[in-house]
Amino acid sequence: MGFSGRIARYFQDSQLTPLLALVALLLGVFAVVVTPREEEPQIDVTMANVLIPFPGASAKDVEGLVATPAEQVLAQMTGVDHVYSVSRSGMAVITVQFKVGVPRIDALVRLHDTIQSNRDWVSPNLGIGEPIIKPKGIDDVPVVTLTLWSEDGAHGAYELERVAHAAEAELKRVPGTREVQTLGGPGRVVLVRLDADRLASHGLSALDLRDALLASNLAMPTGKLTRDNRDIVVETGEFFASAADVRSMVAGTFENRPVYLADVAEVIDGADQPVRYVWTGTGPAGAQKGITAQDEQPAVTLQITKKPGENAVAVAERVMQRVQGLRGTVIPDNVQVTVTRDYGSTANDKAMKLIQKLIFATLSVVVLVFLTLG
Template sequence: MGASGRIAKFFQDSQLTPLVALVAFLLGAFAVAVTPREEEPQINVTMANVFVPFPGASARDVEALIATPAEQVLAQMTGVEHVYSVSRPGMAVLTVQFKVGVPRIDALVRLYDTVNSNRDWVSPNLGIGEPIIKPKGIDDVPVVTLTLWTGDTERGAYELERVAHAAEVELKRVPGTREVQTLGGPGRSVRVLLDADRLAAHGVAALDVRNALQLANIAAPTGRLVRENREILVETGNYLESAADVKALMIGAFDGRPVFVADVAEVADGPDQPVRYVRFGIGAAGAREGLPAGTEHPAVTLQVTKKPGENAVDVADRVMQRVDELRGSVIPADVEATVTRNYGATANDKAQQLIKKLVFATLSVVLLVLVTLGWREALIVGIAVTLTLASTLFASWAWGFTLNRVSLFALIFSIGILVDDAIVVVENIHRRRSLEGKPLAEVIPLAVDEVGG
């Protein structure tokens, strides 16, 4: 008797077989409950952007002096699939994409080592800044995006951006979140609008105002005072925090009187010059949810990413729960927060649909065997397929895989192989028992050994 027959006989005679089957089923149920669910598989494709600042240089100079030499240097690394660059005034952006399967840590170590060991690709006297490396991966895709908009004509993108920044702090405290960013909005700035006539009247140049602003916006430790068993750290300087601080800044003296920024310029604290506009339009789908169809409103978007290995469904649910708690406080009542992407909800829905299809496929096969061979054979096939799938799901969880469309589709396709093997074995047992008339205890090992080798 071969190995297959001996294994079948061992489990047939062992009293631990029912316990092993029960444990396998429970482990599979546990894996279904705790395995992270995602819409797409965690394919390890490491990418990174390398930002190289070159202040004052034109796009053509950036391309000739930084981008082209850097592409040649970065292409020398092993495991690199693509290296391409974008040159713009004052900045070169190089994107490095590694081949599928290259470990993320190994890829980033190679990239940092290559950049730091080849800093001599340009002359240090050109004024090129320190390269900044920002890795990108599958976990940089947001699991939740919220679009903040309002129908109040008194509020614009600047006010919505302030609300979004306040909500960022609260959402970053949600367990499992990694980055929370605001897209859109002009940004805040304190603008100093110089008046040439007032500058001339006070004997002040524009360069004097610039130097005064730079010197005033500095804080640094200068020493310490020790007295009566106490130590006091002393700092000099302070950062400019508001338009009032800028207005009160003294930039020089004229005719024996101090000259302040307010004397030579208008200071405005508010939105910066916008470089992009974001609008939220409501169509027919929004009308079904009670929103005013056919309207557009200024908006900003909050995007939330998750930490590697976290369950996208759980993170998205916690974020949405926290957003509901912020309504009426951090998020004002007249500001709407519309969910424009919920990766957790879509991933959970698709995972549940595929799990239902998996169960349906298994029951269909059991029913087919019931009709053709009998209830006992159908029960054996059903138990064999169920325990095999349960063990596979537990092993998948233990190795760090997730439940996603690809893995569940693979399990559905594998049912054909599992059922084919189980039916072949059961049919052979049924055939030999009918021909030989021996008890099942004698027929099963021989029938399994005959088809299993």
């Protein structure tokens, strides 16, 4: 009898055999419960966008003087899979994609060292700015996206963005979340519309207003006073806190009288000029989510990413529970929230399907062994 036969004969009548089988079964159940369920595989797929500003240069000059030399330098790194760039007026964006499996930290350190050690690829007198590195990875893919919209059209993109920003602070407190961002809103700005006639009548120019705005929106420590065994920090100036502060700013003097910004310009607190649009509309599957057929409406999207190693199913469930708790308070009743991506649900479905196949395969092997060996 061979070695395997002696082992089989030993465990055939041993009392340890059922115990070992039970331990193996419990370990399998423990692994199924503890192992994180994720849509995206936890592998190192590192890429980075390198932003190099070149103010005042045309797209052709940016390509010839910045993008092309940068591509040649960055392509020399070990572990690089692809390097490509986009050149536009005043800016070059070089995307570096590393091979699958290259550790993220090693790739980013290598990229940073390569950029810093080759800063002399262009003349320092051209006015090219400091490169900015924006790393990206598999964990930057949102696991949950929520689209906010209004059925009656009472809320535009600007109002919806304000609601989304208020919800951001609450969703960032959910355990396991990493980054919460709002996409699609125009942004909030204080817009200053100059009146050329009033500027001329007060003896001011646009450059005077620019200098006055820069000087007024400034706060800095100027020293400290020691009195009664206490140090009192002295600060001069203050930052603008509202549109009213901007309106009341002194822009200059005319005939020995102060000229306020409101005297020569219109100051508006509102939406910025949009650079991207998000719209929502009903499709064939709209009725399945309880959405009635309607025309397209402006919307904004909240995207939530998770921390590395977190269970996507658990994070998505906690996010959904938190959103339900915000209804009627942070999120008004007339603002609808539609789940446009839920990687927690899809990851759970795939994991359950895999477990079912493993159970079926195990039972098939047991039945086959029983029928052949008795």
